[in-house]
Amino acid sequence: MMTWIRxxxxxxxxxxxxxxxxxxxxxxxDPASAAPSLGLTLETGFGLSSQVADLSAFFLVAGLxxxxxxxxxxxxxxxxxxxxxxxxxxxxxxxxxxxxAAFVPQTIxxxxxxxxxxxxxxxxxxxxx
Amino acid sequence: MVKxxxxxxxxxxxxxxxxxxxxxxxxxxxxxxADDLGYTDIAPYGSEVKTPALSKxxxxxxxxxxxxxxxxxxxxxxxxxxxxxxxxxxxPNIPEMLAPEQMVHENYQGVLGDNVVTIATLLxxxxxHTYMAGKWHLGAEPGKLPxxxxxxxxxxxxxxxxxxxxxxxxxxxxxEANWFADGKRFELPDDFxxxxxxxxxxIEFIDNNLDDGKPFFAYVPFQAVHIPVQAPQEYIxxxxxxxxxxxxxxxxxxxxxxxxxxxxxxxxxxxxxxTTADWETxxxxxxxxxxxxxxxxxxxxxxxxxxxxxLVAYLESRGQIDNTIFVFTSDNGAEGSGAQDPTAFPGNIxxxxxxDTDYETLGLKGSFNSxxxxxxxxxxxxxxxxxxxxxxxxxxxxxxxxxxxVSDPPAQTAAFAWATDIAATILGFARVDxxxxxxxxxxxxxxxxxxxxxxxxxEVEGVYEETDTVGYELTGHxxxxxxxxxxxxxxxxxxxxxxxxxNIVIDPGEVEDLKAEMPxxxxxxxxxxxxxxxxxxxxxxxxxxxxTRQLVINMLREQNxxxxxxxxxxxxxxxxxxxxxRTRPKS
Numbered sequence: 001m002m003t004w005i006r007x008x009x010x011x012x013x014x015x016x017x018x019x020x021x022x023x024x025x026x027x028x029x030d031p032a033s034a035a036p037s038l039g040l041t042l043e044t045g046f047g048l049s050s051q052v053a054d055l056s057a058f059f060l061v062a063g064l065x066x067x068x069x070x071x072x073x074x075x076x077x078x079x080x081x082x083x084x085x086x087x088x089x090x091x092x093x094x095x096x097x098x099x100x101a102a103f104v105p106q107t108i109x110x111x112x113x114x115x116x117x118x119x120x121x122x123x124x125x126x127x128x129x
Numbered sequence: 130m131v132k133x134x135x136x137x138x139x140x141x142x143x144x145x146x147x148x149x150x151x152x153x154x155x156x157x158x159x160x161x162x163a164d165d166l167g168y169t170d171i172a173p174y175g176s177e178v179k180t181p182a183l184s185k186x187x188x189x190x191x192x193x194x195x196x197x198x199x200x201x202x203x204x205x206x207x208x209x210x211x212x213x214x215x216x217x218x219x220x221p222n223i224p225e226m227l228a229p230e231q232m233v234h235e236n237y238q239g240v241l242g243d244n245v246v247t248i249a250t251l252l253x254x255x256x257x258h259t260y261m262a263g264k265w266h267l268g269a270e271p272g273k274l275p276x277x278x279x280x281x282x283x284x285x286x287x288x289x290x291x292x293x294x295x296x297x298x299x300x301x302x303x304x305e306a307n308w309f310a311d312g313k314r315f316e317l318p319d320d321f322x323x324x325x326x327x328x329x330x331x332i333e334f335i336d337n338n339l340d341d342g343k344p345f346f347a348y349v350p351f352q353a354v355h356i357p358v359q360a361p362q363e364y365i366x367x368x369x370x371x372x373x374x375x376x377x378x379x380x381x382x383x384x385x386x387x388x389x390x391x392x393x394x395x396x397x398x399x400x401x402x403x404t405t406a407d408w409e410t411x412x413x414x415x416x417x418x419x420x421x422x423x424x425x426x427x428x429x430x431x432x433x434x435x436x437x438x439x440l441v442a443y444l445e446s447r448g449q450i451d452n453t454i455f456v457f458t459s460d461n462g463a464e465g466s467g468a469q470d471p472t473a474f475p476g477n478i479x480x481x482x483x484x485d486t487d488y489e490t491l492g493l494k495g496s497f498n499s500x501x502x503x504x505x506x507x508x509x510x511x512x513x514x515x516x517x518x519x520x521x522x523x524x525x526x527x528x529x530x531x532x533x534x535v536s537d538p539p540a541q542t543a544a545f546a547w548a549t550d551i552a553a554t555i556l557g558f559a560r561v562d563x564x565x566x567x568x569x570x571x572x573x574x575x576x577x578x579x580x581x582x583x584x585x586x587x588e589v590e591g592v593y594e595e596t597d598t599v600g601y602e603l604t605g606h607x608x609x610x611x612x613x614x615x616x617x618x619x620x621x622x623x624x625x626x627x628x629x630x631x632n633i634v635i636d637p638g639e640v641e642d643l644k645a646e647m648p649x650x651x652x653x654x655x656x657x658x659x660x661x662x663x664x665x666x667x668x669x670x671x672x673x674x675x676x677t678r679q680l681v682i683n684m685l686r687e688q689n690x691x692x693x694x695x696x697x698x699x700x701x702x703x704x705x706x707x708x709x710x711r712t713r714p715k716s
Contacts, residue, residue, distance in 0.1 A: 079708045086704060090697045096682075097690050097697075100229040102671060103682045122711070 006125060010070060013078075013121045016114045017066030020081070024059030027052055039102075058084060066118065078122035085115040155257075155344045155559055156534040157444075157453040159331075160551075161437060162209070162348070163430075164202065164264060164290070164355040165516055166526060167463030167508030170430055174527050175387035175510070177371060177379075178427045182438035183529065186455050190531020191585055192541040194392050195634070197610065198461055198548040200523040200603045201516060202289060203239065203266045205460040205548055206350070210267070210278075211245040212552030212563070212576030216665040218245045220267065222603060223289055225302055226679050230671040237668060240268030241278065246568045248552045249279030252346045254569075255561045260334035261285055262327040263350035269307060276312035282334040284310040284327075286352070293323040293352055293359040293429075294494040301483075302684040322361060323352040324429075328436040332443050339447060346559070349440075353433040354426055356464060357484070358498040364428030364435075365492050371427065372420040375408030376503035379423075383510035391541065393511065398640040400513040403623065404502035406469060415470065418488055422467075423504045425492030451533035454558050456551060459526040463508035465515035467499025513639045517676065518619050519601060519608040521637055534558070535585050542584050543634065544591035545610060547599045549578030557582045598654075600661025605670040609658040614643075616654040628655065 026034040031052050035042045043051055062081040069077030089111040095101035169175040173187035174194075199205035203223045204215035211218050216236055221227075224239025231237040241247075249259040261280040267273065269287035276283045290299050291306035296317040298306050308315045317326070331347050338345070372379060380399065387393045411419065437457075444450045471486045484497030492498050500508070505515045506522070514520025528546065530538070556563055557580040564573050579592040593599075599610045606624065609616040613634040620626050630644040630651050644651045661667070685693075 076712045079712060083704055083708060087701060090701050093697050094694065096229070097686055097694050100232060102229050103686075 009117075009121055009125060013066060013117055013125075014070055016117075017063050017070070017081075020059045020063030020066070022063075024056045024061075024063055027056035027059065031055075058088075069121070073125070073127060075122045075125070075127050078118045082115045082118040082122070085111040085118070089115070154452075156532070157344050157449055158252075158346045158555055158558055159440070159444075159453060159455045159532075160209075160346070160348045160555065161455065161457040162206075162263070162350040163353060163433065163457070163459040164351055165461060165464040166354055166430070166459035167505070167510075167515070168512055168522065168525050168527065169383040169387055169392075169510045170354070170459075170463065170508050171434070171527055173390070173529065174392050175383045175390055176430075177382070177386075178430045179367070180430065180434040182434045182441055183457060185441075186437075186457060186531040187529045188540075190455070190529055190535055191538040192392070193528035193530075193544070193546050193581075194541055195543050196458065196526065196528035196546040197524045197599075197601075198458070198526055199601065200461050200519055200606065202264075202355075202460045204603065206265075206267055207241055207245075208548035208578075209458075209460075209551050210247045210249065210348075211241070211574075212248070212549045212556075212578035213245045213574045214549065214577060214665050216602070216667055217574055218242055221667070222676075223266070225289060225683055226604070226676045227683075228671045228674055228679050231668055234666065234668055236666045240270065240273050243272070244572070244574050246564055246573045247279045248555050249275070249346065249348065250568075251279070251556060251561050251564065252559055253279050253281060255559065256343055257559065258282075258334075258338050258343055258345040259348075260331060260345060261348045261350075262330040262334070263348070264288075264290070264352055264355075265309075265350070269309070274309060274312050276309070280348070282311060282337075284308065284315060284330045290352065290355040290357075292357060293321075295321060299357050299497070300684075302680065302687060304688075322432075324433045324436045327351060328440050331440060335443075336447075339449070344452075344559070346555070350460075351433050354429045354463075356467065356499045357496075358422070358426050358429055358500060359492045359494075359496065360425050360428030360432050362493060364432045365421075365425050366428075367431065368424035368427040369421070370424075372423040372504070373416065375411075375416065375419075376405060376423075376501075376507045377408055379504065379507035380510040383507060387511070393637065394543070394635070397511050397636065397638045399511045399638045400640055402465075402502065402506050402513070402515075404465065404469075405506050406501070406503055408503065418472065418491075419501055419504070421488060421491050422498055422500050423507075425498050426500050426504070426508075428492065454530070454532040454534050456555065457527070457529040457531075458551070462512070462515045462523040462526060463505045464499065465502045465505035465522075466517065467501055467505070469501055471497070471499065511638045514619060514623065517603070517606075518623060519603065519606040519617055520619060521615075521633060521639055524601070524608065525637070530554070530581070530585060537587075538585045539587050542590070544581075544584050545593050545599075546581055546584075547578065547610070549576070550581050550592070551578065552576060553578035554581040556580075598657045598661065600658055600665065602662065602667045604674065604676055607658060609654050609661060611654055611657060614650060614654065615639075616651070616658060630654065 032042055062084050065077050065081045089108045092108050096103045171180045172184045203220045207215040207218040207220040219236050219238050219242030221237055227239050253259045259279055259281045261275050261283045265275050265285040266289055275285045287307040288303050292299055296306045327349055331349050335345055388396055444453050490496045509515050509522035512522035515522040553576055563576040566575055583589045595612045601608045605620045607618045613632050615631050615633045618628045629642045631639045
């Protein structure tokens with residue numbers, strides 16, 4: 001793969017990594033402003049605890065894994081965020097099919113596209129020497 | 130003591146006899162409901178289509194020129210049959226177009242709620258025979274079928290529409306055309322044509338019980354003229370060449386004829402819809418094709434009328450005509466979502482697997498037809514917009530009430546009338562009390578429609594006071610009627626989401642927006658509309674909602690949901706294996 005394509009792919013992969021990092025931090029610092037972007041209303045008590053803990057974990061693990069993959073050039077680090085995103089997209093489809101949730105094609109498409117990018121990066125970006 | 134008992138018995142017998150005579154004197158009621166028929170689609174409202182049976186009913190009865198209904202079918206039917214606002218009755222929209230976010234609300238299920246009672250139930254309970262032949266579309270689940278909502282004999286289509294020539298769905302959202310008779314699945318006969326068949330069944334139902342002396346209520350919701358627009362060849366032939374001048378000419382001609390007939394007080398201004406193409410720019414072949422699409426539509430209307438004539442003739446032959454009241458109307462305005470050119474992409478791709486759209490066979494068995502938006506605007510002339518929108522073209526439709534017991538009514542009235550009024554009026558004809566909060570031991574919503582009989586008797590000019598309001602909402606399109614004025618907001622794609630204010634008595638074409646001239650009225654009516662939403666459980670539409678997109682999404686889920694689910698679950702199980710294979714150390 002040509003160098004400029006590799007650099008472009010690296011840049012394209014970093015952007016969602018940073019986005020997820022910011023989202024994860026928002027869930028820790030200001031969950032009230034993070035909730036509406038996912039169609040959520042903030043719970044109280046145990047529910048609020050689960051929202052802050054699980055959603056910050058999801059986004060921080062996804063974002064940090066991408067950034068670690070880029071910095072360390074360790075290809076296997078791309079797989080956890082790719083799996084998170086693919087399973088999230090699958091969950092959205094199942095929620096629509098089975099549980100009466102809204103069909104959100106834009107969000108599903110975003111998750112699938114980023115996951116495909118990560119898998120592409122895992123295949124074509126150079127591995128650590 | 131013996132004397133007293135005999136006297137009491139006599140009093141009871143006389144009372145029963147009086148009640149019995151009263152019951153036997155009650156009129157038969159035939160409720161004829163066209164589907165997607167526009168304001169000027171029948172001759173008594175200015176159409177060139179020959180509808181002699183409806184013209185005769187109109188001549189002998191009364192035409193309402195300012196009657197309004199819902200902008201699409203099931204909400205309208207809910208109001209017509211219950212007299213209750215459609216949002217409260219459980220049908221804010223057809224279920225095929227409801228989003229999951231909406232369906233979490235109890236009144237957003239798209240099927241007739243158990244909190245309302247139909248006029249069929251009330252009439253049956255008061256001694257009427259109740260029959261239905263035609264499109265139901267108010268729920269096919271147990272407890273929702275017409276045979277469980279007051280109709281004694283039924284042959285009913287559960288879907289939003291179906292083929293007129295055979296038992297076949299017209300949209301891929303249905304596996305089959307779901308017809309039921311008396312609560313059980315039903316197969317249509319080989320010689321089926323919708324309007325003829327529905328009248329055949331109606332006559333059969335009536336004839337079976339006619340000799341027992343009880344009055345009947347027959348509800349005949351036709352498939353005409355819902356898509357697919359189909360008609361027998363002999364009726365199509367009568368309109369070949371009639372529409373060669375195009376939709377603009379037809380819209381003007383119908384406007385002029387409506388003025389001549391007094392349907393419109395005088396010439397009115399008309400909007401030109403953005404969906405109306407320039408007829409002059411069409412190729413000769415396209416003009417020929419478009420004219421035939423409309424000829425089939427006209428033929429379908431005339432075929433419906435011819436079958437209404439058969440029903441009238443039957444009732445005459447059985448000596449019932451003098452004791453029968455006819456109510457004729459449409460569920461909403463004409464359908465404007467037919468393809469601009471069904472022979473071109475994407476219409477041809479969508480239809481090619483199921484139907485043909487060939488010119489020669491257009492409207493016959495195996496052919497799918499609709500009218501283009503240009504002719505739809507002519508069908509609702511001189512009004513703006515059409516079905517699914519809350520412009521007058523979507524909401525204002527013909528209403529004729531006629532028949533022997535309606536003696537010497539005014540020829541026509543410009544009084545405002547609303548869909549819920551039909552239920553109240555029919556119950557008034559039958560001298561049946563409306564339920565006042567309870568029926569058959571359970572709470573039900575009271576009827577809010579008004580009995581139109583005083584207008585028929587010439588006692589009043591209208592039944593709505595200047596301060597009475599009627600609100601309406603469909604997928605965010607909103608309207609409120611108050612006196613001569615209408616507050617209206619049409620959303621995209623054809624509307625712009627702006628509130629507008631019109632005097633629909635002098636400006637039924639909705640051309641001159643009065644909101645700048647009448648800020649106080651605007652403010653009052655906006656407040657009235659907000660109150661309507663609150664009182665009737667109107668929920669906001671989900672962000673990004675589009676009825677067409679929702680229809681496709683719901684279709685995907687209904688038709689392919691199980692297959693998609695299996696594929697998704699399989700994928701979730703396979704993901705770890707794929708990752709393992711790709712990351713395992715190479716030996």
